[in-house]
Amino acid sequence: MFIKKQGSFSKGGAMSVIISDKDWSTTPVGTIDSWPVGLRTALGILLNSKFPMFLFWGSDMTCFYNDACHESMGIDGKHSDILGKCGAMVLSETWRIMLPIIDELMISGEASWHEDQWLPVLRKGKMEDTYWTSSYSPVNDESGKLDGIIVTLNDVTEKVEVRKKMNEAEERLRLATEIAGIANWDLDLQTHEMIHSESLANILGYKTNAKLTNADLMGQLHPDDLSNIVEKAFEVAMQTSIFKYEARFIKKNGESRWIRSHGKIFFDSNNEPLKIIGTLIDITEERLRREILMESESKFRLLADSMPQLIWTADPFGNLNYYNRSVFTYMGLTKFPAESEGWLSLVHPDESEEYADKWRIAMATGTDFTFEHRLLKYDHQYHWHLSRAIAQKDAVGNIQMWVGTSTDIQQQKIFTTELERQVTERTEELVSNNINLVKINIELQSFVYVSSHDLQEPLRKIQMFISRLYDTEELAFTANAKNYLSKINEASKRMRELIQDLLSYSHTNLSDNLFVLTDLQDLAEDVKKDYAEIILETNGIIEIRDLCEAKIIPFQFRQLLSNLIGNALKFTKPGTPPHVVVKGNRVKGLDIKNLDIDPMLMYCHINIADNGIGFDMEYKDKIFEVFQRLHANKEYPGTGIGLAIVKKIVENHDGIISVSSVINGGANFDIYIPER
Structure with a gap:
């Protein structure tokens, strides 16, 4: 196993060469020649093993290791330094885990086995979590004394990682099933x-x-x-x-x-x-929901079958799966056409393609389906129907089913067609009337022109010739002749006044509505000046105060004030000087009662009150009509058009006029003009 030859080891791979070439004289174990048999034997086992192995020798725990350990324990950077040094110094990352096991072995003297032990290992410049199955075995001398410890390692990192992933997967499955x-x-x-x-x-x-x-x-x-x-x-x-x-x-x-x-x-x-x-x-709750759903569906079908309207349902994909009894009755069928034909086979060919397109859009978007189309009835006639379908969705918006209805609207269609025909005829009639109205307006303008020029010219001549007769032939006239000439002269004057008032009324209708922001106080003061002589003759009083600004048609509003003030000075009680008060204020529409007033607008309010003869309130509406008079011409001259002109001017301003009066107690006019 182990042979020393010229200070080197002949077997054991690269580590054999490194151990043989190293200078051991400065290490606790001394030179190779002095190594005991036990160390040499242990090194022989270590260097020839394919398992990663450490040998810690002596009380200083001098470190030896083999090629397999060098490759798997990530000690490249320490390769030349670890050998021959204390394990505590050179294996700092793992020593805190290995030391308790070594201490236990040194006390007990017995080998130990450790499975799936975690060890932090420095590999390729970074620390990695690795797992090892290891054996710690004692190396004893001839007397049984502990000389060293051999640590045999087997890398089981991959196996442990797989098991951890499996355990995690099982835990996730367990949690999922529990949830x-x-x-x-x-x-x-x-x-x-x-x-x-x-x-x-x-x-x-x-x-x-x-x-x-x-x-x-x-x-x-x-x-x-x-x-x-x-x-x-x-x-x-x-x-x-x-x-x-x-x-x-x-x-x-x-x-x-x-x-x-x-x-x-x-x-x-x-x-x-x-x-x-x-x-x-x-599944108790699921069964309960299922039973409730079945009961609800049974009630739905019972209700649907009792209704004359065509009712149908479809699955989330739009496939029709239920028709109420009215569908079969209406179409004269005992069973519905096959799915290949379906509902579309009963829709009029002119609308079937559009029907299918709208149905596809509704299914894709989940929006309500609405379409008017013709549907084949049992009499083989197509009737107009309004078909609707609404998607029934769950709590998160997924479509569960569609509920649809089809309603026969044939009669409504006939009625609508007839109504459209009548509307068309009425529209044509209104267009024709408008054309005629334009013609009448043109003729009215011509009448105004004739009235202002041609009709007044003969009156001027009549009055001129009467004046000449008085100047040249008065002495030759009998009393009756003078009386007749006087009546002719008065009639022509009245005719002239009537024509002028008619012109004023027509101008009120035809003039351009050019509104100007105007101070009504100044306007009323100008009108008052027009009546200066009458005021002086009658010792009358006209008070004007607190009138506001308003957007008006100035010349029309001047005529309005002139007519009302003029009437107040005209219709006076004998022996009583006229007293006229013209005042105003701004008022909210909400505060104006008993009149057709917009409560959201502000109004300019003008009040004109006098102390004249007044009138019976029975005639409060009649006085605003053209040619309506409450008094004889001899008592109070006039044509009966003045108040009609006033009302027309107020209407031109989108306003309201009202009047209150008492016989011999004066008249009180209230005018409300909306602020523009």
């Missing part, structure tokens, strides 16, 4: 011994650490289910090797639960059953 409430069991069919997970005891109502037998399990199955279900399932499994059943189980507290077991039988080479490996889970 899912699934129990595992393994029944030996020869000995009837059963191994099971803790969750099996929990499911069956035992303590977690209880150890159950197959007899325990079978004894608590419902008697009816044991004979009718479980035993028959075992008979089937003997033929197919698949063992599965659902049965009732009576827990220790008397509670009845449903369980599902699923497993596989394994047979030997003689086809004799060896064992069953399987799972078991409590």
Whole structure:
């Protein structure tokens, strides 16, 4: 095994050469020539072994190792330094693990065996976790004294890592099954011994650490289910090797639960059953949900069959799987067309392709399906239908089924078509009327022109000739002639006033609505100046205060104020000087009562009150109509158009006008103009 020749070792690989060439004179073991037989023998075993081996010699634990150890223990960087030095100094990474074992051996003197021992090893410049199965053996001299220790190592890192991964996988599986409430069991069919997970005891109502037998399990199955279900399932499994059943189980507290077991039988080479490996889970809640679902489906079908509407359902992929009774009655069928034809075979060819496209989009997106199409009825006529389908989804949005309806809308279609025809005719009629209205407006403008020029011209001539007659022929007139001429003159004046008021009213309708922000206080003061002479003659008073700014059509609003103030100065009580108050304020629409006012807007409010003759409130609406007068022309001259013009101007401003009055108690006009 070991031969010294010229100070070197002839066998033992690369380490033999290194040991032979090393200067040992400075080490605790001295030169090679002085080494004892025990050291030489131990080195012979070490250098010729294919297992990684260390030799720690003497009280200083001088370190030796072989080629296999050099290659597997990652000591390349220490290769020349470790040899001949104390193990504690040169194997610092692993010495703290090896030392307690060495100390124990030195006390007991007996070899020891260690499996899957963790050792940190420096490999390729970094520390790695490695695992070794090792033997620590004593090397004794002739007297039995301990001289050294041989450590034999076997690298089992790969095996340990695989086992760790398997254990982790098994732990993950165990946790997964526990979370899912699934129990595992393994029944030996020869000995009837059963191994099971803790969750099996929990499911069956035992303590977690209880150890159950197959007899325990079978004894608590419902008697009816044991004979009718479980035993028959075992008979089937003997033929197919698949063992599965659902049965009732009576827990220790008397509670009845449903369980599902699923497993596989394994047979030997003689086809004799060896064992069953399987799972078991409590499905009580699942059974309850299933029963509720079946009951709900039964009620749904009973309700659907009682309805005249066509009702159908489809699976998540759009395959129709149920039709209510009305579908068969409506179509005159005893059974529905085959799946290859399906519903589309009954849809009118002109709409079938679009129907299929919309149905595919609904299934892909999960959105509601809605489509109008024609459907074949039992009389072989196509009727218009509105088909709808809504996806029924679970809590996370997965489609479970589709529920659809098809409603016959033939009559609505006929009605809609007729309505569309009537609307078209009415629209054409309105277009024609609008054209006529444009023509009438053009004619009205022509009338305005004629009224303002051609009709007034003969009146001017009549008045001119009457004036000349008075100037040249007055002495020749009889009393009757003078009376007739006076009446002709008054009639022509009245005719002139009537034409001018008609022109004013028509201008109110036809003028451009150019709104300007205007100070109504200044506007009212200008109107007051127009009546200065009348105010002076009648000793009248006109008060104007607190009027606001508003966007108005200035010349129209001037006419409005002029008409109302003029009426107040005209319709006075004999012997009573007129007193007119014009005032205003801004007011919220919400605060204006009993009028058709937008509560969300602000309004400019103008109030005009007088102390005149007033009128009976019976005529409060009539006074705003054209040519309506409450007094004789001789008493109070006028044409009866003034207040009609006022109302039209207020309407042009999207406003409201109201009036209150008492006979001989004056009149009170309220005008509300919305702020723009």
